[in-house]
Structure formats: C-alpha cells, structure tokens
Amino acid sequence: MSIVNDAIPAVGPDPAEEAVTALLTALGVDLGEESLADTPRRVAAAYRELLEPHEFTATTFPNEDGCDELVLVRSIPFQSLCCHHLLPFFGVAHVGYVPGKRVLGLSKLARVVQASARGLQIQERITTRIADWLTEELDPLGAGAVVEAQHTCMSVRGVKAVGAWTTTSAVRGVLREDPHRREEFMRRTESGGGVGWR
Numbered sequence: 057m058s059i060v061n062d063a064i065p066a067v068g069p070d071p072a073e074e075a076v077t078a079l080l081t082a083l084g085v086d087l088g089e090e091s092l093a094d095t096p097r098r099v100a101a102a103y104r105e106l107l108e109p110h111e112f113t114a115t116t117f118p119n120e121d122g123c124d125e126l127v128l129v130r131s132i133p134f135q136s137l138c139c140h141h142l143l144p145f146f147g148v149a150h151v152g153y154v155p156g157k158r159v160l161g162l163s164k165l166a167r168v169v170q171a172s173a174r175g176l177q178i179q180e181r182i183t184t185r186i187a188d189w190l191t192e193e194l195d196p197l198g199a200g201a202v203v204e205a206q207h208t209c210m211s212v213r214g215v216k217a218v219g220a221w222t223t224t225s226a227v228r229g230v231l232r233e234d235p236h237r238r239e240e241f242m243r244r245t246e247s248g249g250g251v252g253w254r
C-alpha cells in the first residue's frame with residue numbers, strides 16, 4: 057500500500073510559488089493588490105522555464121568533401137540567468153569549427169549555444185562549454201566560440217552600466233595554436249560589441 061501512496065504526487069501549494077510570496081512579502085511588497093494576486097505563480101513559472109534544461113541530440117555527418125576551412129555561424133541568440141543575481145543576461149554567440157572527420161548539422165550549432173546557456177550561468181562558462189562540447193563531440197581540427205552579452209545585473213542595478221557589452225572567447229585546437237587560423241577566427245567573429253545582435 058505504501059508503494060501506491062508514494063507513487064501519487066503530492067497535491068498542495070507549489071513550494072516555489074510560496075517561496076516567491078515569502079520573498080516579496082519580506083521585501084515589503086503588498087501582494088493584496090489585485091494586479092499582484094497571480095504574480096507568485098507567474099514568477100515561479102518564469103524561473104522554471106529559464107532553468108529548464110535544453111536537451112538535444114547531435115547529428116553529425118562524415119566530412120565527405122574534405123572541408124578543412126572554418127565553418128562559422130554568427131549571431132546565434134541566447135538567453136540565460138546570472139548565477140550571482142538571478143537576473144537575465146542575453147546576447148549572441150558566434151560559433152565555429154574546422155572539421156576533422158565529421159561535420160555537424162548547422163542548426164545544431166544554435167542548439168549547442170542554447171543548451172550551454174541554460175541554468176544558472178556565468179558568461180565565461182557558457183563560452184567554454186560551447187568550445188568543449190564541439191571538441192568532444194566532433195573531434196575537429198579546431199573549435200571556438202565568441203559570446204557577446206548584456207547583463208541586466210550590470211545595467212538595471214549596481215553600476216547601472218546600460219549598454220555595456222561583455223565579450224568572452226574560447227578557442228581550441230588549430231584555432232588556438234595556429235596564429236593565422238586564430239586571427240581569421242577572431243576577425244570574422246569581431247562585431248564591436250553586440251552589433252550582431254542589434
């Protein structure tokens with residue numbers, strides 16, 4: 057009998073919703089106003105969406121044409137949540153690789169960015185994750201990512217640096233070691249601060 061009981065999901069108040077109510081109340085917000093009545097539920101739902109993992113399967117193909125030049129997708133948009141303030145940051149990633157024996161479906165480069173951005177993040181980790189994922193899944197000659205983002209924890213609070221863009225990069229293989237390949241990658245991913253996003 058206890059197995060049956062354990063299998064039934066508990067029905068009751070949503071702990072996340074209750075926590076939002078407690079947080080807002082502790083901060084002095086009067087949730088009695090009609091327009092705020094449903095706010096805890098909406099906030100809990102919004103954070104659930106932002107924290108939901110993004111799963112996908114990598115589709116790779118044999119490099120039948122022997123492509124050994126840079127394959128680059130620019131301006132892939134992403135949204136994430138800063139792990140220090142729980143505030144959103146967002147921007148674009150430019151992602152490229154020099155194929156080895158396998159090539160990747162181009163849309164999967166966008167999937168890698170979106171999957172890497174999920175969860176509580178810092179921009180540096182997203183950038184590293186993208187480059188490392190490509191390196192591990194494809195075993196390419198080289199891989200790299202440049203990420204440009206605006207952090208609302210920097211623009212709407214604290215230093216209030218509205219319009220500041222943060223750029224991070226991670227390069228692996230020939231894009232790190234070969235000066236010409238590296239220069240080409242950096243030149244082709246350079247947009248001068250979020251230009252690719254606007």
Ligand SMILES: [Zn+2]
Pocket residue numbers: 138139140141142143207209210
């Ligand atoms: Zn932050």
